[in-house]
Amino acid sequence: MKHNQPVYTDNDPQNELVTLNLGPTHPATHGVFQNVLQLDGERIVSGVSTIGYIHRAFEKIAEHRPFYQITPLTDRLNYCSSPINNMGWHMTVEKLLNIQIPKRVDYLRVIIMELARISDHIICNTIIAQDTGATTTFLYLFQFREHIYEIYEEVCGARLTTNVGRIGGLERDFNEIAFAKINKFLKEFPIALREFESLLNRNRIFIDRTAGVAEVTQENALSFGWTGPLLRATGVDYDVRISEPYSSYQDFDFEIPVGTSGDIYDRFLVRNEEMWQSLRIIEQALDKIKLEPKGIFHADVPEFYLPGKEEVYNNMEALIYHFKIVMGEIDAPKAEVYHAVEGGNGELGFYLINDGGRTPYRLHFRRPSFINYSMFAKMSEGMLLSDAIINMSSMNIIAGELDA
């Protein structure tokens, strides 16, 4: 089967199967990817996934860009939680350069990463609800993604593709308005989330549509490389934040929710509980920041931290370092490093090989959506088409992360 070519049903009267081209631009896929399904009535007999419709060659582009210009590429992987990707990339480079990050910066990063996780899970869970027919809940909770984007806007000026932070820290401190908005969010969001849960968690229709659908065993999930909420819904308590803490996650007290059967209902509950845990983490981080010295928002690494513009125009050292960083006169060490963070969908890994220059020799993204999705066609076999649609929503496949 060739790419970009729909498959038509042949007119053989003996053939009772119907071919359905689900995608590439089908409203139910919530992204640009295609599944060619063979249907027997409403039941799926077999399926073939075709992906790559928004492949943008990020790995190739990254080989020609200095480190600080790669951050905007990572935005566009999982664009529902871009701050996590940004921070993951910064931490990869910091690991390469052995930069020690001050605690306050770690905590500020944790706040923005957990907000990103909440916004990612809001999208996924409200979309599951939407696809099971509950539009109201979708509209109730979805406005809080907007409030999170307003916080991003205060922190970095952007909303969706945030490009937040720098190698070595953040580009600016959180301002008072940002803290005020975070506090407001922490007050208002639990009320809405509780309402959301009360509308769905014990809802008969919702449970009938999701419980027992698309169950996955732990062995299968591990064999197919699942990570993140999908893996945890099967009962494996793997979370990168716990197993290899980065950005001072070891300082926080939080729990990793796990499911039992790996069905859609469990995935939904796991994501909901993770939002509660994220709120806990943000609250703790706000308390911890008060104990740290004020005003620190980056590490003291002038060779790699891009200075602010007002510094560059008024301060000679900053101007020199700005010139050196932008014109590429500082080389990074020759090394290879793998760094993983817990993204919205699972383990987001950066495999960076540097040959001593200022651009990566090779950069590979381990993209959780790509690896999680490889199971979809296989697990759809024998499933009802309407179940496969909510199964796809509950896997939270983000086309940007799928195709890189």
Place this chain on the structure above:
Amino acid sequence: MAKATNTEIIDLLGEKFGEQLFDVTEPYGLLTFSTHKDKVITVLSFLKENGKIDFNFLTDITAVHYPEKNQIAVVYHLHSMVSGVRVRLKVFLNENHPTIPTASTLWNSANWMERETYDFFGVKFEGHPDLRRILNMDDLGVHPMLKQYPLEDPNRVDKKDEYFGR
């Protein structure tokens, strides 16, 4: 289960495979070693099935092209979720005949990872059930991540990389 250390793992592997594992390093604490391509499945299945180390999870497969050495390295990242350790296994192949046995017999996730590696580097995974391109179109004709293919049209005069320090 206690965290297995890199020395324990390398002792265990050295006992079993001896000289067939080489170039053992530990960049940033991640145990890295190479093997020959005819041994790769034996090493991977030993890592997966040995009860002491138990690398149950295939994190990633990718490749790196080294044109000056005429080599393509296939890189496996394995993760032992029980003992919380990662290892990296490299296999260097001749760039003219990049063939290697498939790991999709051990992990289902290897299926798409190997398709991606084939798509971008042209590495042929022998025994792979469905080795087709995955992200690029079928009639692309080249494997674009190989270093001889430039990012942009090399004849352009307005975008010389050296003017931008790259």
